[in-house]
Amino acid sequence: MRKERFVIDYQDKVISIRGLYKAFDDFEVLKGVDLDLYRGENLVVLGKSGTGKSVLIKIISGLLRPDAGSVNVLGKDVDKINRKELNALRLKVGFSFQNSALYDSMTVQENLEFPLKRHDPSLTQKQVNSFINIVLEAVGLGQTADQMPSELSGGQRKRIGIARTLILKPDIMLYDEPTAGLDPITSQEINNLINAVQQRFNTSSIIITHDLTCARETGDRLVMLLDGQFQRQGTFDEVFSTDDERVQAFYNYNFID
Numbered sequence: 001m002r003k004e005r006f007v008i009d010y011q012d013k014v015i016s017i018r019g020l021y022k023a024f025d026d027f028e029v030l031k032g033v034d035l036d037l038y039r040g041e042n043l044v045v046l047g048k049s050g051t052g053k054s055v056l057i058k059i060i061s062g063l064l065r066p067d068a069g070s071v072n073v074l075g076k077d078v079d080k081i082n083r084k085e086l087n088a089l090r091l092k093v094g095f096s097f098q099n100s101a102l103y104d105s106m107t108v109q110e111n112l113e114f115p116l117k118r119h120d121p122s123l124t125q126k127q128v129n130s131f132i133n134i135v136l137e138a139v140g141l142g143q144t145a146d147q148m149p150s151e152l153s154g155g156q157r158k159r160i161g162i163a164r165t166l167i168l169k170p171d172i173m174l175y176d177e178p179t180a181g182l183d184p185i186t187s188q189e190i191n192n193l194i195n196a197v198q199q200r201f202n203t204s205s206i207i208i209t210h211d212l213t214c215a216r217e218t219g220d221r222l223v224m225l226l227d228g229q230f231q232r233q234g235t236f237d238e239v240f241s242t243d244d245e246r247v248q249a250f251y252n253y254n255f256i257d
């Protein structure tokens with residue numbers, strides 16, 4: 001089932017990257033990357049292991065510095081702003097980590113309270129509870145506030161991880177391998193959730209994935225990183241309608257229907 005196309009503002013870029021280079025010692029990972037993310041868009045980034053997808057989103061979120069090129073996020077050049085501005089920007093860019101990164105010793109409620117109270121200590125407990133209810137309900141886990149992460153399934157932990165990212169009301173969501181390690185049915189639920197978040201919270205998202213079903217179902221547009229640059233971009237069908245053996249190998253390996 002492919003997603004309903006969502007209204008995207010192609011006049012409004014929330015991320016604009018030009019000529020991005022990044023090397024580690026003499027190993028060049030990104031070799032002149034150009035990328036735009038439009039407001040309201042779900043953009044899927046594909047690429048083999050080790051091609052630099054995580055490096056790219058770490059640069060976008062200011063965790064790594066580029067060697068060259070410009071990286072503009074919500075109107076700010078991430079490598080030119082000071083630490084205070086970077087911290088403010090990071091609050092608007094929600095990073096949903098691959099392993100969900102929940103605190104095992106805290107309940108779901110405490111896991112969600114923690115970033116919220118740190119961000120805004122002036123919130124009353126009533127306001128905190130209200131935000132938590134909204135995001136838990138949005139990820140379909142309204143009854144889990146008192147549970148420990150260890151009592152939840154892998155798919156539920158992913159959902160709570162997404163709720164914890166959403167609670168700070170980011171403009172941009174970065175999903176790193178959102179369906180990794182999940183069975184096909186749970187993966188499908190996460191794909192649906194990514195689309196529901198896009199619609200309900202009006203977020204713009206970058207979704208890094210090897211899972212072509214996830215790519216097809218969540219992506220309004222896809223880009224594929226090959227040899228340090230985005231060499232394919234378009235809809236799912238456009239990206240894969242090529243004789244390029246590297247692209248075909250990626251497709252065949254996934255065995256999608």
Ligand SMILES: Nc1ncnc2c1ncn2[C@@H]1O[C@H](COP(=O)(O)OP(=O)(O)OP(=O)(O)O)[C@@H](O)[C@H]1O
Pocket residue numbers: 024029047048049050051052053054055056
């Ligand atoms: N801090 C670092 N120091 C040195 N090398 C690094 C660092 N971060 C990433 N690399 C290297 O950069 C390359 C790209 O890594 P990256 O994690 O972005 O790959 P990826 O495309 O996200 O792969 P995967 O799909 O396996 O997560 C790898 O060869 C990695 O070893």
